[in-house]
Amino acid sequence: CVVLPGFDPDLPDEAWSMLDRTPSHPQAGFRRLAEAIGVQRAEIHPLHAPLGAPLPPPLGTGETTGRAGRIALLRDAFLPIPPAAEGVAAADDGLWRLDAADEQDEARAIALTLRDALEMPGRDAALVTPDRGLALRVAAELERLGIRAEDSAGERLADTPPAIVLRLLATCVESGYDAVPLLALLKHPLVIAAMRHAADHEAAHEAAPDDPLPSFLADLQLRLRPISSGPASLPPATLLAGLIAAAEAITDDLWSGEAGAALSEHLAIQLAALDGLPDVQPAELVPLLDAVLGSARLRRPRARDANPRVAIWGMMEARLQRVDTLVLGGMVEGVF
Structure with missing residues (x-):
């Protein structure tokens, strides 16, 4: 015995035939079930009626014209709009x-x-x-x-090369200069270009060391010391300004091009908006930068x-x- 609570035996045959095109109709699930188990609609009987007994008259028969009309209106409202023959x-x-x-x-x-x-x-x-x-x-x-x-x-401003330099630099500070984030920073094209330029400059003055990396890292740590080794917490504007200053020191053309100009303008606005906010820890530099960049976009x-x-x-x-x-x-x- 399968009980179908909510089944409407008074639904017109025309409406029943259209349920396959209206899966959101309240009776559409009953039609799919009847087809799946191989039962015709006429074989579904009320639970309280004896098997084989005739179905009761449709709901609304013999009632007031107003109520019957409302019932018919509700049924029609659930049916799909019949498509026009043309078009x-x-x-x-x-x-x-x-x-x-x-x-x-x-x-x-x-x-x-x-x-x-x-x-x-x-x-x-x-x-x-x-x-x-x-x-x-x-x-x-x-x-x-x-x-x-x-x-x-x-393009998302956070995905532009200068913004990526800032994020990599913030990750280095947050991780305490772990090898993986530091290597990612050193492999960035803007940083590589600055390192090569510095090495060429020292070579021109006959003072180039065998490996320019130690001096580069020492200079990087020196510039990041105010935010990485300073107080336990700093104003967000001070923390972000220190990150920007360090990024400018390890790159030659951080603000060049459309991406750099757009990032510079965006950060200037955000730095002014950060004044007066509670202090944050240097370990929160990455989420601070993500919040500052937000969903800003660069339209080239x-x-x-x-x-x-x-x-x-x-x-x-x-x-x-x-x-x-x-x-x-x-x-x-x-x-x-």
């Missing part, structure tokens, strides 16, 4: 859906779809998604295919090597433009 085929023409196994497969499939669109002369394509992680993965997949897409959301002019026929858009940009091939990515609950 149904046109609405589905060229539309297809892909259920990816994981996020990386989704990004790879989107990149291949965009590339296929570009192979047709004169056609353009775009990805529309509010999922920034997916947008970055698709951009990386397109780079592997030799295509650079313009991203309307720009269109890159010279960016393909003008492919783009990655957010929701707002997609409303204002149109392309020949449009991909909606990340269409899962909580994203769209």
